[in-house]
Amino acid sequence: MQEALNNLLEKSFSNGSIDGALIMSEIDSGYSYVYYTNFEQIHNISPFQPVMKINGAKVHSAITRENDNRTKILFLMKPCEIRASVELKKLNQVDLDNSILLSYTCPGVLEFKEGNSFNDSEKFIENFINGNLYDNIREVCKSCINFSGEGADITINLFDKSFVALTAKGEEFLKSANIDYKTSFEPDDNYEKIKKIRETNRENLLKEYKNFFKSDDKIVEYFDKCIGCHACSHSCPICYCRQCYFESDTFKYYPDSIKRKVDYKNALRLPLDRVMFHIGRVTHMATSCVGCGMCEDVCPVNIKVSQFFKYMGTNIQNTFNYIPGINREEPLPLLTFKENEFQEIED
Amino acid sequence: MTLYYKLGDFKEFLISLMKNNIVDAVVVPMRGLTENSFSPFLIKDIELLKNCEPQSPIMSINSARALSQLTAKGAIPFKVAAVMKPCEVIAFRELIKLNQVNPENIITISFDCNGVNSLKDINSKREICEICTGFTPDNADIKIFSIGIESPVIATDIELSSLNLEQVEYNKESRENFIKEKLDENIKKRENKLLEIKSNFQNLLKNCIVCKNCMRVCPICFCQECFFDSPALSGNSVTYTLRANRMSGLSFPENKLLFHLGRMNHMSVSCVGCGACEDACPAEIPVSQMFASAGDELKKLFNYQPGRDIAEKIPFTCYEHDELHSFEQPYLEKR
Numbered sequence: 229m230q231e232a233l234n235n236l237l238e239k240s241f242s243n244g245s246i247d248g249a250l251i252m253s254e255i256d257s258g259y260s261y262v263y264y265t266n267f268e269q270i271h272n273i274s275p276f277q278p279v280m281k282i283n284g285a286k287v288h289s290a291i292t293r294e295n296d297n298r299t300k301i302l303f304l305m306k307p308c309e310i311r312a313s314v315e316l317k318k319l320n321q322v323d324l325d326n327s328i329l330l331s332y333t334c335p336g337v338l339e340f341k342e343g344n345s346f347n348d349s350e351k352f353i354e355n356f357i358n359g360n361l362y363d364n365i366r367e368v369c370k371s372c373i374n375f376s377g378e379g380a381d382i383t384i385n386l387f388d389k390s391f392v393a394l395t396a397k398g399e400e401f402l403k404s405a406n407i408d409y410k411t412s413f414e415p416d417d418n419y420e421k422i423k424k425i426r427e428t429n430r431e432n433l434l435k436e437y438k439n440f441f442k443s444d445d446k447i448v449e450y451f452d453k454c455i456g457c458h459a460c461s462h463s464c465p466i467c468y469c470r471q472c473y474f475e476s477d478t479f480k481y482y483p484d485s486i487k488r489k490v491d492y493k494n495a496l497r498l499p500l501d502r503v504m505f506h507i508g509r510v511t512h513m514a515t516s517c518v519g520c521g522m523c524e525d526v527c528p529v530n531i532k533v534s535q536f537f538k539y540m541g542t543n544i545q546n547t548f549n550y551i552p553g554i555n556r557e558e559p560l561p562l563l564t565f566k567e568n569e570f571q572e573i574e575d
Numbered sequence: 576m577t578l579y580y581k582l583g584d585f586k587e588f589l590i591s592l593m594k595n596n597i598v599d600a601v602v603v604p605m606r607g608l609t610e611n612s613f614s615p616f617l618i619k620d621i622e623l624l625k626n627c628e629p630q631s632p633i634m635s636i637n638s639a640r641a642l643s644q645l646t647a648k649g650a651i652p653f654k655v656a657a658v659m660k661p662c663e664v665i666a667f668r669e670l671i672k673l674n675q676v677n678p679e680n681i682i683t684i685s686f687d688c689n690g691v692n693s694l695k696d697i698n699s700k701r702e703i704c705e706i707c708t709g710f711t712p713d714n715a716d717i718k719i720f721s722i723g724i725e726s727p728v729i730a731t732d733i734e735l736s737s738l739n740l741e742q743v744e745y746n747k748e749s750r751e752n753f754i755k756e757k758l759d760e761n762i763k764k765r766e767n768k769l770l771e772i773k774s775n776f777q778n779l780l781k782n783c784i785v786c787k788n789c790m791r792v793c794p795i796c797f798c799q800e801c802f803f804d805s806p807a808l809s810g811n812s813v814t815y816t817l818r819a820n821r822m823s824g825l826s827f828p829e830n831k832l833l834f835h836l837g838r839m840n841h842m843s844v845s846c847v848g849c850g851a852c853e854d855a856c857p858a859e860i861p862v863s864q865m866f867a868s869a870g871d872e873l874k875k876l877f878n879y880q881p882g883r884d885i886a887e888k889i890p891f892t893c894y895e896h897d898e899l900h901s902f903e904q905p906y907l908e909k910r
Contacts, residue, residue, distance in 0.1 A: 234715065247816060248812075248815075248816055250817065250827075253824075253826075255826050257780070257781040257782075257783075258781060258782065258829075259643070260826040260828070261826065261827040262824045262825065262826045262827070263815060263819045263824065263825040263826075263827065264819065264824050265816050265819040265820045265824075266820075269819075269823045269824045270824075281784040281828060282784055282785070282827060282828045287827040287828075287894075290810070290815070290827075290829075291807060291810075291811075291812055292811075292812050293811070294810075294812070295811060295812035295813075296811070296812055297815050299812040299813065299816055301812065308880045323812075326812070338781070340784060340857075341782055341857075341858055341859070344781070344782055345781075377904040391695070397742060418675060448608065449608050449609065452607045452609045452612050453607065453609065453612045453635075453694075455635045455636050455792070455855070456636065457636075457788055457791050457792050457855050458791060459788040459791070459857065461787055462786060462787065462788070462791070463784075463786055470804075471800075475799075480644070480648055481645075481647065481648060482648045482649060483646075483648065483649040483650060483651060483652040484652065486617075486645055486652070487651075487652050487653065490600065490617055490619050491619070493872045494618070494619050494620035494623055495605075495616050495618045495619065495620060495623050496616060496617040497607075497614050497615075497616050497638070498602070498614060498615045498616060498617060498638070498641035498644070498645070499636055499640065499641055499644055500644060500645075525762070525857060526784070526786050526788065527856060527857070528694060528695070528788065528854060528855040528856070529694055529695070530642035530695070565851035
């Protein structure tokens with residue numbers, strides 16, 4: 229498949245349909261995204277390396293948030309990164325007009341420390357194509373059911389080794405490069421088998437969490453070890469705010485207010501607002517949570533952050549009947565006001 | 576004048592400080608809800624204080640940061656005793672110099688520190704603690720001595736007569752010898768360890784994902800907007816394309832080495848060696864040891880010891896016309 233990809237890149241650079249491409253590659257310090265600006269630069273690409281050191285949507289945003297409307301760039305990213313990019317588009321943090329989003333059927337990623345020096349990605353893919361779930365992938369990857377590359381312009385179906393055009397733009401792009409492609413994703417048995425396993429995992433996770441969070445104070449227990457470093461939010465592709473509300477002046481208290489708080493509670497755990505932060509973050513971004521698992525991978529105290537967000541996110545997304553990152557035209561639930569909704573949960 | 580008292584029980588001592596109205600509240604580590612979870616708490620209730628763990632084996636955050644947060648908009652409006660590890664006291668004093676904490680109404684209490692354990696592995700000590708050279712509570716208002724002597728002693732200039740503590744003499748010589756021995760041992764270990772770190776610098780950063788969590792937990796890195804997160808380093812589709820052209824490909828996450836060297840440049844002279852950065856690093860990079868390797872040399876160069884004297888200015892905040900000529904490059908002459 230990599231040969232076909234190389235072919236696509238070479239033709240696309242030479243016929244001018246792209247000026248740049250972001251592709252996972254092997255570099256001195258392991259595997260990283262590399263932004264290339266001509267075909268000659270491209271070497272050692274390892275597009276399906278099971279590692280995510282930074283959610284690609286963050287890179288997409290860094291490069292295209294301010295754009296000249298001329299530089300056309302191809303982004304080859306994992307499905308959850310694509311979905312994050314689509315969400316970021318709705319938040320005006322990326323440019324999609326000049327981007328070609330290319331994805332692939334994703335087997336999941338390892339914890340980034342392991343993935344950064346993992347040298348067996350061919351076997352890893354082979355295992356996936358044969359319908360098996362690898363044990364060491366991120367927990368959220370094990371219950372990810374949107375792994376076909378929906379949301380992208382083009383996806384690479386590793387099972388039948390084909391390019392699939394998902395949008396008109398993607399189709400035109402493949403056509404102009406003279407590449408054979410399909411116009412719809414054709415799932416095979418092994419794909420369905422993996423999807424089934426993951427659906428079961430997901431249901432189990434939702435059940436387990438529903439059981440755990442039977443009372444409000446459980447959330448305090450869940451985030452008990454949190455040191456308030458906010459690494460989860462800073463690694464989150466959706467949390468794009470330059471100034472996080474929870475790091476803003478609002479949460480720096482006047483002396484009176486400190487006194488009132490401690491008089492009322494007799495003790496304050498420090499740093500202040502540790503759990504408040506997570507509750508706040510979940511209300512801000514769970515509708516758009518793509519379940520990439522970066523938050524959990526960077527947590528220094530091993531809190532299962534992404535599984536919590538998966539649980540909350542899935543419930544909230546179901547409530548709004550919204551799947552983040554798939555449909556580019558669908559507006560964000562939090563930006564849509566409907567007069568007659570949720571009256572049943574009004575006081 | 577420094578007086579010495581017998582310390583019965585650390586917790587009882589804190590309780591008596593509150594009972595006798597020396598302070599109204601205490602900042603001290605206490606257990607969380609789950610196993611091996613500790614955090615500093617601001618405690619106003621004597622009953623709750625009975626559960627505190629003044630010498631907790633975990634540093635969830637450097638408590639100087641917590642005090643900075645508590646005093647962000649003015650001094651705490653009641654008297655507080657803050658039980659801190661020696662490196663936390665040093666960080667507190669550096670933050671005073673940087674105007675990031677209001678020390679009014681705060682009494683610091685510290686003790687001979689045996690180091691803390693890693694947040695990730697409760698059974699192993701932070702590596703930076705193994706090579707710590709500041710394990711005595713030199714900079715605190717109330718010092719608790721325990722190493723090299725038979726039973727713990729409170730040393731303080733603060734008026735504590737209302738507590739009716741028993742004044743004692745302690746074997747100063749024995750203590751000093753003990754400290755010197757341990758210090759010599761740690762200095763030696765430190766030199767070897769840091770030499771090893773320095774020779775392997777770039778390689779150690781292999782797994783760095785530039786999440787900047789080291790900076791976010793650092794007690795000294797107080798900037799609301801870090802330079803390395805600022806628009807100064809960001810770009811757009813044109814500048815990134817130019818950069819990638821020039822460098823034959825641009826890897827992401829970007830600015831890895833620049834970030835660490837820059838941060839080192841900004842704060843390693845004040846680095847207190849608490850190890851919070853290393854413990855918060857998801858890639859398990861020995862960040863604090865890397866910073867110590869640069870920090871130690873800088874401190875020697877400027878004859879600066881963080882936290883030693885509040886009146887002593889941080890080297891970067893004072894300009895001297897005649898210094899460091901040996902580092903100057905006479906590039907004008909050459910041309």
